[in-house]
């Protein structure tokens with residue numbers, strides 16, 4: 001079953017909450033067991049466009065028991081999500097990122113109705129995930145890069161047919177969605193191959209198709225390009241960009257691959273230790289992370305390290321010098337100052353590496 005199915009107590013790949021943590025004091029899939037209901041999309045009102053996914057002061061604590069002696073046990077409270085708030089307008093793709101253990105999965109599990117929040121308010125497409133999971137699954141699709149939600153022994157075609165029946169997808173809509181995904185994700189030669197015989201990239205494309213057959217308005221992608229080769233990554237990213245543009249699908253993307261973020265998201269939400277540490281434009285991360293850009297200048301001859309206000313020389317190789325300056329600043333005045341005082345022949349600017357920006361942000 002697809003992600004939506006996962007949220008409803010999947011039988012196929014195992015619910016994402018099933019492996020939530022061995023020390024869990026409460027079952028991660030606490031709300032599991034519900035099955036996909038008979039109702040269709042239904043009317044869910046018209047949630048404000050600027051808060052299609054609405055997270056307010058969200059908290060999730062786990063009680064973890066630890067054995068401290070032969071008979072003694074202590075109970076410790078883990079605050080996995082510690083009061084985060086953000087809103088995602090319809091049709092936006094956001095990168096939801098943070099270091100290991102930051103609370104991303106726990107948040108996504110609450111958004112998909114697998115976990116019930118300890119406190120706070122949640123709405124996805126106007127639906128309260130924990131209370132109305134049956135309604136929610138009609139609106140969401142989930143793709144987990146690390147595990148398939150398809151039936152291992154069945155050909156893709158049969159898995160999709162099962163999804164169709166579970167979601168009661170009207171025949172014409174099912175056919176159109178399947179055809180579109182098969183074409184764009186180049187699955188036509190693979191429909192009769194059992195899932196276990198597919199490569200990771202093929203399987204991922206198969207999973208994405210399964211998650212989209214019922215036209216979800218919100219798509220959660222958890223590491224969708226993990227382990228894929230360069231060509232498969234590019235294909236998946238291109239597909240997701242088109243999906244967002246053509247269908248107005250709202251996408252929450254969790255990934256450690258910063259190229260995914262750079263290519264798909266203008267906005268990122270960064271969490272660390274269960275708290276929101278940044279919510280804004282990807283470019284703005286540079287300011288928060290106090291990163292630096294590098295001006296590489298070629299001079300007419302070797303002159304020793306240049307001295308110029310607003311930058312510092314970090315490397316010199318013959319007539320070529322590397323100058324670091326704040327990424328939030330403009331290179332223009334710096335270049336003018338340099339050109340006024342030194343025999344400048346050529347220059348280029350190197351953007352900061354987003355990976356180092358983010359690690360600086362996490363590092364505090």
Ligand SMILES: Nc1ncnc2c1ncn2[C@@H]1O[C@H](COP(=O)(O)OP(=O)(O)OP(=O)(O)O)[C@@H](O)[C@H]1O
Pocket residue numbers: 020021023024025026027028062063064078079080098099100101102103104105106107
């Ligand atoms: N069921 C659970 N029981 C107890 N603690 C848990 C449970 N699930 C998560 N945690 C703890 O909550 C914190 C957040 O975990 P979570 O899996 O949400 O992080 P994450 O950001 O998704 O990390 P990763 O990138 O490694 O997947 C961690 O300290 C984790 O150990």
